[in-house]
Every structure is written in C-alpha cells, then in structure tokens.
C-alpha cells in the first residue's frame with residue numbers, strides 16, 4: 001500500500017478527484033489552493049499533481065515533481081491517461097474505496113445501524129452498505145453503479161490503446 005500513487009488534484013478537476021477516491025487512491029483536493037500550495041504539498045507528501053493548467057504543470061516538472069497534464073474532456077480518457085502514467089488500477093475494490101467527499105476510507109456498515117440514513121426502498125433491496133467514518137455518508141451499489149462500471153470499462157479499453165501507442 002505504501003508505494004501506491006497518491007494524488008493532489010488541481011482546482012478545476014473536482015470530478016477527477018472523486019473518481020480517484022472511489023478507486024481507492026489517497027487524493028487531496030482543495031478548491032481554493034494556489035499553485036504554490038499545490039506544489040508545496042505535492043513535495044511534502046510525495047503526491048502526483050493532476051492539472052489542466054500548463055503553467056502549473058511546467059512549474060511542477062521543473063521542481064522535480066511528477067505531474068499529469070490532462071487535456072482530455074471525457075472521464076474514460078482522463079482515467080486512462082492517469083492510469084498510463086501512474087499505474088492505478090481501473091477497477092473498484094470496496095475494501096479500499098474512499099469517500100468521494102473527504103478522502104476517508106469507507107468501512108462496511110452493519111445494515112441495521114444505517115437504517116435511518118437510507119431511503120426505505122433502498123434499504124429493503126440492498127444488503128451491502130458502506131459508511132464514511134468522517135462524514136457519516138452511506139454508500140451502496142445502486143442504479144448509479146452501471147454507469148460507473150461502464151466508464152471504467154471504457155477507461156480500461158482506452159488504456160490498452162494508449163499502451164500500444166506508447167510502445168510505437
């Protein structure tokens with residue numbers, strides 16, 4: 001776990017931060033961070049910078065940091081690009097998924113204990129729930145799930161293409 005990539009995501013890329021957390025990667029995202037703060041924190045905590053800002057990207061590289069300049073707009077392309085450079089796994093493992101809101105590792109919840117936190121219709125059809133120890137938000141594999149899987153499948157396919165291209 002210790003050698004796993006950790007990230008710091010630039011201000012315009014909140015959805016990318018959420019995805020990295022869902023995939024289980026320790027990801028800092030602060031909407032109000034200035035470039036120098038991002039660079040400082042990346043240095044201190046050995047995080048990979050993810051940005052759309054060419055200026056920040058160049059500054060980071062010059063400081064000897066690892067930085068990924070995302071030019072893609074679609075999430076599968078973005079995730080494939082990040083995976084190519086950093087080696088992240090493009091699949092969900094609930095043992096390591098982090099809360100998309102605050103980066104805390106989720107814990108499996110006892111069903112009875114979270115009853116009041118989920119809609120009755122959800123409670124009656126699902127058995128597996130996860131809870132964020134920090135913010136208390138409860139997660140389950142709902143309708144949303146098909147979309148997440150679809151995007152990850154696309155990202156994996158695109159990653160294979162990128163790998164072939166990078167060998168040419």
Ligand SMILES: [Zn+2]
Pocket residue numbers: 099100101102103104132133134135136137
């Ligand atoms: Zn949370």
